[in-house]
Each structure stands twice: as C-alpha cells, then as structure tokens.
Amino acid sequence: MISEDVKAQMREICARYPSPRSGMLPCLHLAEATEGYITPEGIAAVAEATGAKLDEVDSVVSFYSMYHRQPQGKYVIKVCTSISCYLMGCDDVLAHLENRLGIRRGETTPDGQFTLQCVECLAACGMAPALQVNEDFVENVSLQVADTMLERLKRDEGVAGMNANWDVAGIGAGDTANNANSANTTSSEKKAR
Amino acid sequence: MAEQEELVNLTIDGQPVSVPKGSVIWAAAQKLGIEVPIYCYHPKMEPLGACRMCFVAVEKMPKLATACTTVVSEGMVVRTDTPAVKKARQGTLEFLLINHPLDCPICDKGGECDLQDFTLRHGPSASRFDLSKRHFQKPIPVSENILLDRERCIACQRCMRFCQTVAMEDGLVMEERGFRTEIGVNPDAPFDSNFSGNVVEMCPVGALTAKSYRFVTRPWELQKTGSVCGNCAVGCNVRVDVRVDKVLRQYSRTNDSIDDGWLCDRGRWDLDAINSLERLRTPLIRKGGKNSELQPASWDEALTLIATRLREITERDGGRAVGGIGSTHTTNEEAYLFQKLFRAGLGSNNVDHRHGRFPATERNGLPWVWSDSIAGLEKASHIVILGADPYHRQPIVDLRIRKAIRGGAQVYVVTPEPNRLDRLATGVIRYQAGQTGTIARALLNVVTAENLTRGDFAEKRSASLDARRTTVAQDTPERAAEIAGVDAAALRELAREIAGAKGAVILYDEMATLEPTGANLAADLLDLALLTDNFGRPGAGVGPLLEDNNSLGARDMGLLPDTLPGYRPVSDAAARAALGGVWNATLPSEPGKSYDEMLSGGVKALYVMGANPASDATPQQLAALNALELLVVQDMFLTETAKRATVVLPAVAYTEKDGTFTNTERCVQVVRRAMQPLPGAKADWEILRGVARALGLHWAYLSPAEILKEIGRATPIYAGVTRRALGDSGARWPLVPGERAADGRPALQSSPYLTWQMVEQGVARGIAAGELVAGRGRGE
Numbered sequence: 001m002i003s004e005d006v007k008a009q010m011r012e013i014c015a016r017y018p019s020p021r022s023g024m025l026p027c028l029h030l031a032e033a034t035e036g037y038i039t040p041e042g043i044a045a046v047a048e049a050t051g052a053k054l055d056e057v058d059s060v061v062s063f064y065s066m067y068h069r070q071p072q073g074k075y076v077i078k079v080c081t082s083i084s085c086y087l088m089g090c091d092d093v094l095a096h097l098e099n100r101l102g103i104r105r106g107e108t109t110p111d112g113q114f115t116l117q118c119v120e121c122l123a124a125c126g127m128a129p130a131l132q133v134n135e136d137f138v139e140n141v142s143l144q145v146a147d148t149m150l151e152r153l154k155r156d157e158g159v160a161g162m163n164a165n166w167d168v169a170g171i172g173a174g175d176t177a178n179n180a181n182s183a184n185t186t187s188s189e190k191k192a193r
Numbered sequence: 194m195a196e197q198e199e200l201v202n203l204t205i206d207g208q209p210v211s212v213p214k215g216s217v218i219w220a221a222a223q224k225l226g227i228e229v230p231i232y233c234y235h236p237k238m239e240p241l242g243a244c245r246m247c248f249v250a251v252e253k254m255p256k257l258a259t260a261c262t263t264v265v266s267e268g269m270v271v272r273t274d275t276p277a278v279k280k281a282r283q284g285t286l287e288f289l290l291i292n293h294p295l296d297c298p299i300c301d302k303g304g305e306c307d308l309q310d311f312t313l314r315h316g317p318s319a320s321r322f323d324l325s326k327r328h329f330q331k332p333i334p335v336s337e338n339i340l341l342d343r344e345r346c347i348a349c350q351r352c353m354r355f356c357q358t359v360a361m362e363d364g365l366v367m368e369e370r371g372f373r374t375e376i377g378v379n380p381d382a383p384f385d386s387n388f389s390g391n392v393v394e395m396c397p398v399g400a401l402t403a404k405s406y407r408f409v410t411r412p413w414e415l416q417k418t419g420s421v422c423g424n425c426a427v428g429c430n431v432r433v434d435v436r437v438d439k440v441l442r443q444y445s446r447t448n449d450s451i452d453d454g455w456l457c458d459r460g461r462w463d464l465d466a467i468n469s470l471e472r473l474r475t476p477l478i479r480k481g482g483k484n485s486e487l488q489p490a491s492w493d494e495a496l497t498l499i500a501t502r503l504r505e506i507t508e509r510d511g512g513r514a515v516g517g518i519g520s521t522h523t524t525n526e527e528a529y530l531f532q533k534l535f536r537a538g539l540g541s542n543n544v545d546h547r548h549g550r551f552p553a554t555e556r557n558g559l560p561w562v563w564s565d566s567i568a569g570l571e572k573a574s575h576i577v578i579l580g581a582d583p584y585h586r587q588p589i590v591d592l593r594i595r596k597a598i599r600g601g602a603q604v605y606v607v608t609p610e611p612n613r614l615d616r617l618a619t620g621v622i623r624y625q626a627g628q629t630g631t632i633a634r635a636l637l638n639v640v641t642a643e644n645l646t647r648g649d650f651a652e653k654r655s656a657s658l659d660a661r662r663t664t665v666a667q668d669t670p671e672r673a674a675e676i677a678g679v680d681a682a683a684l685r686e687l688a689r690e691i692a693g694a695k696g697a698v699i700l701y702d703e704m705a706t707l708e709p710t711g712a713n714l715a716a717d718l719l720d721l722a723l724l725t726d727n728f729g730r731p732g733a734g735v736g737p738l739l740e741d742n743n744s745l746g747a748r749d750m751g752l753l754p755d756t757l758p759g760y761r762p763v764s765d766a767a768a769r770a771a772l773g774g775v776w777n778a779t780l781p782s783e784p785g786k787s788y789d790e791m792l793s794g795g796v797k798a799l800y801v802m803g804a805n806p807a808s809d810a811t812p813q814q815l816a817a818l819n820a821l822e823l824l825v826v827q828d829m830f831l832t833e834t835a836k837r838a839t840v841v842l843p844a845v846a847y848t849e850k851d852g853t854f855t856n857t858e859r860c861v862q863v864v865r866r867a868m869q870p871l872p873g874a875k876a877d878w879e880i881l882r883g884v885a886r887a888l889g890l891h892w893a894y895l896s897p898a899e900i901l902k903e904i905g906r907a908t909p910i911y912a913g914v915t916r917r918a919l920g921d922s923g924a925r926w927p928l929v930p931g932e933r934a935a936d937g938r939p940a941l942q943s944s945p946y947l948t949w950q951m952v953e954q955g956v957a958r959g960i961a962a963g964e965l966v967a968g969r970g971r972g973e
Binding site: 054 | 357363366381
C-alpha cells in the first residue's frame with residue numbers, strides 16, 4: 001500500500017531534478033522500502049510522480065537487480081556472476097551458499113530469512129568474487145568467508161563491520177594489510193602469493 | 194528552400210561525398226551506395242549505437258567507430274573495407290548467431306532478413322560455438338496482432354524505441370539486462386497501439402511477426418507494387434505485396450512528405466475486403482421486372498439494359514429525373530467520368546456523394562482544403578485539433594503531430610470526447626458534442642473583440658475584418674460556456690495563443706461540418722487563420738481532416754450538384770462554356786439535387802457507384818429507394834443498396850486498377866494495379882466507359898492516364914497534373930511553374946501550401962493556375 005504521504009515524498013524527490021523522470025530510481029527505492037518489494041501499485045505511483053509511462057517504469061525495474069518483484073527474504077544475498085567474479089570462482093561460492101541455505105539460486109528460505117540471487121556485475125571486479133547483502137558489499141569471498149557471513153547474519157550482526165576492515169586491508173599498503181584483524185583469509189593468502 | 198544546407202565533404206573507401214552537416218557516416222555511405230550493415234540504427238529514429246554492427250575505420254581515430262553514431266566532419270577519411278572492420282563485423286555476427294535458432298526454413302522473415310543478408314555478406318563462415326543454444330517458448334503474443342519469438346531477437350531495441358519515442362504510446366519495452374535482455378510488455382500497459390505493425394516491418398530479424406502473415410508465404414513469392422493505401426484520407430505510400438490473387442500485406446513505401454515511412458495497422462492489415470470470397474464476379478439483373486430475383490447476366494446484357502432504361506427515363510422526364518451518387522473511394526479518373534456521364538451524357542447536374550454538403554466559403558469559393566501540408570505540421574508552433582480524432586480516423590497525421598510535439602509544438606485538443614493525444618497535449622478543452630461551430634465562433638469573437646488580428650490579410654482586407662467583427666459580436670466564450678458547456682477562460686486563452694503563435698495549424702474533422710452548428714465551420718476557421726496570420730507558409734494553416742482515401746478527389750472532380758470539376762459553380766456560364774468545349778457538349782446550368790434529395794424521391798433513376806446509402810438510410814429513404822424505376826449499383830459487394838438494385842455491376846478494388854487519389858492535403862498520387870482484377874469484375878472507369886458507349890457516347894479512353902490528361906484540361910486546379918508530373922511521390926495542387934529542367938522543358942512543382950493571394954486570385958476558379966500552366970506546358 002503506497003500512502004498519500006509516500007506519494008508526496010515521491011513528488012518531492014522528483015521536484016529536485018530538472019526533469020521529474022530523473023527521480024525514478026530513488027522513487028523506486030522508496031516504493032520498495034515501503035512495500036518490501038515492487039508491486040504494480042508501486043509502479044503506478046512512481047509513474048505518476050515521474051510522469052513516465054507504466055511500461056517505462058516496468059522496464060527500469062526489470063533492469064536493476066536491486067528492485068524485486070516478489071517479497072524477499074530479510075537478507076538478500078546477490079552473488080555477482082559476471083566475468084571477473086566468474087574467473088575468481090563465484091560458481092563455488094554460489095554452490096556452497098545453496099548447500100548451506102538449502103535453497104537454489106532465485107529462491108527464498110522457508111523461514112523468510114534469506115534470498116539467494118545471481119546478479120550481473122556489481123562493479124567490484126577488483127575484489128572478486130563479490131556479493132552484496134542488502135545494501136552491503138562482501139568482497140574477496142571464499143567459502144570460509146561465506147560461512148562466517150552466514151553465521152553473522154543468523155545472529156543478526158550484519159556484515160557492514162567486516163567490510164570496513166577489508167576495505168582498509170584491500171586498499172591500503174602492505175603493512176596495514178598484514179596488521180588488519182581480518183577474517184578474510186583468501187585475501188591474505190593471495191597477498192602472500 | 195531559402196536556407197542553403199551546409200554540406201560536409203568526406204571520403205569513404207576513397208570516394209568523395211558531400212552530405213548535410215550533422216549527418217552520420219552511415220547516411221554518407223548510403224548515399225554512395227556503400228553498405229554499412231546496421232541493426233539498431235533506423236534512419237527515422239535517434240542513433241543508439243547498441244548493436245555494434247556498423248563499425249568503420251576512420252583515419253586518425255584510435256579505435257573503430259560506429260557509423261550510425263559518428264557524425265561526419267570536414268575532410269574525414271572513412272574506410273569500410275579494412276581487415277579490422279571485417280574482423281569486427283564477423284565478431285559481432287558470430288556473437289549474435291550464438292543464440293539465434295537459425296530456424297530460417299520456417300521463419301517468415303527468411304529471404305528478407307538482415308541477419309541472413311549481413312551474415313552472407315559480412316559474416317563468418319562458421320561458428321566456434323558448439324554448446325546448446327538457449328530456448329524459449331515459441332512464440333508468445335505481445336499484442337492482438339503481433340507475436341514475439343524471443344530466440345530470434347537480437348535485442349537491437351528498434352521496436353522498443355519506436356513505441357517509446359515515435360509512437361509515444363504504451364507498448365514494447367526492454368526487460369532485464371545483459372544476456373537476459375528481452376522484449377516485453379507490461380500487462381497494465383498493453384500494446385494496443387494503432388501503429389503497432391511498424392515494429393514488425395522494422396524488426397531486422399524474425400522476432401516480431403504479424404499474426405496475419407505467419408507461415409503464409411515466402412517473401413520471394415510476393416509480387417510487390419508501389420502504390421497508395423486506400424484506407425483513409427492520408428494516402429500513405431505503400432508497397433502492395435500480393436501472392437497470386439491475394440494481398441497479404443502492405444509495407445511502407447516511404448514518402449517523407451506524407452507518411453514519414455510509417456503505416457497504421459488499418460492500412461497494413463485491413464485487407465479483408467480485397468481478399469473476400471463474397472465479392473461480386475458477374476453483373477446481376479432483374480430479368481422479370483421489379484419483383485423478380487437478381488440473376489447473373491452478361492456485361493452486354495447489363496449495360497444495354499442500363500442504357501435503354503436511362504434513355505427512356507430522360508427522354509420522358511428530362512435529365513432532372515436521373516441522378517448519381519458517387520464514391521469517396523474510387524479514383525479521381527472514375528469520379529470525373531461519373532459526373533461527366535451525368536453532366537455531358539444525360540444533361541443532369543444530379544451528382545453528389547455522401548458528406549457532399551459543401552457550402553461555398555466567403556473567400557472567393559475557396560474549397561475546404563487543408564491550406565498547409567502534413568509535413569508542415571513539424572514547422573508549427575501550435576496545433577489545434579478541433580472536433581477531430583486523427584488517431585482513429587487519420588492515424589498517420591496523428592503520428593506526425595506526435596513528431597511535432599517532440600520538436601516543441603504545443604498541441605491543443607479541443608474535442609467533445611477524450612482523445613489519444615490528451616496525454617501529450619499542452620491544453621485539453623472539452624465541450625458538448627455537436628457544438629464545434631459554437632467553439633469556432635467563440636475563438637473568432639475573442640480574436641476580433643480583443644483586436645488580436647494581425648498580418649497582411651487583416652490589414653489589406655479590413656472591410657471583411659469589420660464585417661467579421663459584427664457577425665461574431667455576440668458569440669463570446671462566456672456564451673459558448675452556456676451553450677456548449679466549455680471552459681470559457683480556457684477558450685479565451687486558446688484564442689490568444691492562436692493569435693500570438695509563430696505558426697498555428699488548425700485542423701477539424703469534415704464530420705464536424707455536418708453538425709447543426711457546423712454549416713459555417715469551414716468559413717469561420719478559415720477566417721480565424723487568415724485574420725491571425727496563420728496562413729500561407731509551412732507550419733501555419735487551416736483545413737479539414739477528411740475521411741476516405743479520395744474524399745477530396747471526389748469533390749475536386751465535381752461529384753457535387755452545384756459545382757463543376759475544380760469548384761466552378763454550375764451557374765458560371767464561362768466555366769460551363771469552357772468545360773463544354775473540352776467535352777463537346779452543352780451543360781445544364783441549374784444546380785442539381787443533393788445526396789439527401791436524391792435519396793428522398795427526387796429522382797426516378799439512381800446510379801450508385803461505390804457507395805451504400807441504404808446502410809444508414811431512414812425508412813422514408815428506403816421506401817424511396819425501393820420505389821425507384823431504375824437503381825444501378827456498381828460495387829465490389831452485394832451491399833444493402835445493391836440488394837435493392839435493378840442492375841448490379843461488379844467493380845474491383847483499388848489494388849486491381851490504375852488511377853490517382855487525392856489525399857486530405859491536396860496531394861494527388863498515382864495508384865498502381867498490383868494484381869489481376871477479379872475475374873468477371875471490372876474497374877469503375879471501364880464500367881463507366883461501357884455505360885457511356887451503350888448510351889451512344891464516343892468515349893474512347895484506353896487508360897486512366899488518358900483520362901487524367903483530360904482532367905488536366907477540364908479542371909483548372911489540376912492543370913498540369915499528369916502521370917509524369919506526379920512521379921513516384923505525388924504533387925499537391927495547384928501545380929505551379931518551377932525552375933526549368935536541364936533540357937529546357939517547363940517543370941511544374943507542387944504547392945505545399947496556399948497563400949491568401951492565391952485564394953483570392955482564384956485558385957478555386959482555377960484562373961491563376963490554369964493560365965500559369967496553359968502558357969507553358971505545351972509539351973505535356
């Protein structure tokens with residue numbers, strides 16, 4: 001249900017841009033945040049706010065993997081399967097996650113906790129294989145990292161904290177990387193090689 | 194033509210070429226006849242650069258460039274034949290073919306497919322892909338008429354861009370991305386556009402196919418003839434595709450000045466009448482008098498019967514006792530012969546057609562014509578749609594209005610009913626049905642009362658301006674609000690917009706003139722345009738949107754009781770004498786009976802060609818039809834009217850004969866025979882020639898071209914109109930002298946718009962045009 005208040009917010013978003021159509025992505029985020037996923041009603045509301053046609057909004061929704069057509073799990077795990085991640089072993093990660101969660105890619109666990117998806121390039125090729133849990137990136141994913149990640153998610157601890165460390169480790173110079181208290185063994189191993 | 198287009202010089206594969214500034218390399222190569230393969234690019238749409246098929250090498254550019262997005266520059270050196278270019282094209286094609294099913298033997302597109310053709314000419318000879326291709330359900334409907342085969346799609350996005358940027362309607366969109374990209378439709382926004390068929394024509398592969406054409410033929414079995422669509426008054430240029438004795442489809446034969454390369458679905462697919470098994474194949478007559486059955490007869494029998502009875506009746510009661518109802522579907526040549534048969538052969542002015550009411554306007558009898566052109570819409574700053582529905586009735590005009598909107602034109606939709614253009618309009622004004630005339634007068638009131646008139650005409654003809662001011666003094670928008678339930682303020686604002694416009698085009702539907710308030714609609718709107726200086730240049734003008742393929746031609750040719758061909762009154766002795774001279778006959782001076790009068794017992798014998806008055810007649814009119822001494826009906830079908838006839842003559846469709854049509858913007862165009870006439874049936878002009886001969890007249894016409902030549906002599910506004918002058922893309926009357934051709938022959942060119950001086954000097958009476966041509970055009 002998209003309330004009048006949400007519709008007003010959408011109009012307000014669109015008013016920030018020279019062309020109201022430019023507000024389409026934030027409006028869709030708002031629709032998804034409001035209803036949990038993108039419903040036909042959400043599409044209609046965004047079309048109205050942006051002045052775009054229904055079918056155009058529909059097309060945009062289908063283009064971006066961060067919008068969903070069905071109710072999603074609490075944690076949506078999006079595994080990148082584009083070329084860099086593929087070369088770095090995303091298939092193993094995916095298979096492992098499928099085994100651990102007991103679902104196939106595209107599905108949601110019966111308890112509504114996890115959704116597992118394959119997506120096109122997440123623009124994290126330098127830290128492949130990469131995946132995304134809701135808004136947060138997890139990079140250089142090994143099977144062990146995947147396990148750690150799942151444990152943390154089951155305890156509702158999120159993955160954001162882990163990422164901060166990896167960012168320092170991944171981007172910083174050699175010394176910091178060694179000192180970092182990182183759970184990312186794959187990354188360290190690679191550096192050692 | 195005043196501004197010279199700036200040209201850019203470049204070479205492609207060593208050949209020099211000059212193209213207008215801003216052209217892309219593809220267009221320059223096209224001009225040289227060098228093929229640069231394209232999938233996503235379409236010359237009528239913005240470049241996209243998605244398919245990566247059109248790579249060319251440009252000197253000094255580090256990488257290959259896409260010819261469809263790279264704009265030419267002075268001195269550019271382009272090569273389309275380097276090893277790098279060949280390799281790139283092969284690579285693109287190899288990728289495209291990885292998932293393409295190669296089901297060419299059963300694909301409708303096979304034989305006219307760009308994927309086949311470019312693979313032959315530019316592609317790799319083998320594929321390195323030996324895994325399984327992906328498969329989808331085959332095919333899925335995307336609309337009522339169109340099916341999608343996703344396996345064949347190469348995601349060029351032409352169809353999506355047509356729907357979104359050209360038609361500007363709900364329709365096809367791209368769904369998903371990357372290799373999952375496919376064409377889709379949102380169920381809440383179905384693809385029900387009147388322009389949908391264009392995506393089938395522009396699909397470079399067999400992904401989008403028309404339901405009516407699936408598995409019906411191979412393209413190389415088709416006989417293709419360039420002609421003009423016979424479905425509405427726009428006159429889009431088509432290629433009629435015939436297999437043996439059936440028209441299977443009409444494709445666009447691009448004429449930028451009329452259709453801009455598009456067709457509507459009606460024109461493309463609505464061909465059932467031509468292919469119908471119900472068509473008449475033999476003349477029918479009632480041998481045993483009025484109450485006997487219609488029975489097959491020979492042409493001789495039928496024509497003799499008609500001539501005998503017509504002679505009997507005219508000898509007994511005079512020419513006034515016979516009348517003819519002509520057609521807005523037949524060619525100019527046929528309409529012309531029809532009225533000639535009555536005027537010269539039977540001494541009767543009783544000729545008319547449905548919608549024939551046509552009170553002369555005050556401006557020297559200017560016919561109700563669109564003073565500008567379809568292409569001119571693109572130059573307008575304002576377009577006013579008054580009581581018209583071009584989307585349904587003249588679809589390709591609607592499409593051109595959409596193009597004008599993209600170019601910045603403001604559209605005002607002033608109609609009783611919701612209109613498909615509402616969503617795109619700057620202003621929408623609703624009023625009660627039947628009140629179009631009230632709206633026009635209110636607009637005129639604002640313009641005169643607020644002194645918004647301007648321009649040459651208003652200054653030089655101030656007397657008529659003053660007269661106008663008086664006649665509409667009471668018709669304020671506020672009064673219109675009372676009568677017609679219209680928003681007075683919006684109407685007032687619209688009048689001011691029209692008066693201040695850089696160029697406004699005002700279009701109304703011819704049907705609006707038949708409303709009780711519509712008698713002076715054409716005259717009022719003509720004055721509105723003249724007094725606000727919205728006349729006499731491209732992108733400014735006024736005129737009706739007509740209904741049928743030859744609605745205007747029927748009028749031009751004098752299928753009217755009170756005017757001779759070319760809108761000269763029958764009461765004009767000089768005009769009668771001139772025409773009588775051409776025809777070698779004395780013409781009746783008294784105006785004839787109108788359509789309604791003839792149908793209400795005004796005549797004893799009625800000849801109906803290509804019309805079906807009984808389908809919407811009143812009980813009194815039906816009784817009068819039944820009471821006729823002689824009813825001749827000439828048609829493709831046994832219509833309601835034909836069932837009442839004494840003699841029925843089988844006619845053929847426009848795809849089975851030669852001739853010309855005149856579209857709603859005065860463009861006379863050549864229609865060509867695309868197939869053998871149905872056995873037993875004849876073209877209307879042949880039938881009329883037969884009737885005339887049976888009546889003892891010496892009609893020797895051998896072809897429609899010969900009749901057209903006579904029309905040029907007999908109809909001043911058609912002076913100079915010959916098959917040669919019309920060429921492949923037609924010409925707008927009146928033809929005026931242009932620059933002399935290289936061989937010194939006088940060249941005639943069409944008038945894309947009328948000026949008020951042309952109108953006043955008598956385009957309608959044809960004096961100006963007739964003299965212009967008579968002085969020069971001896972060779973033709």
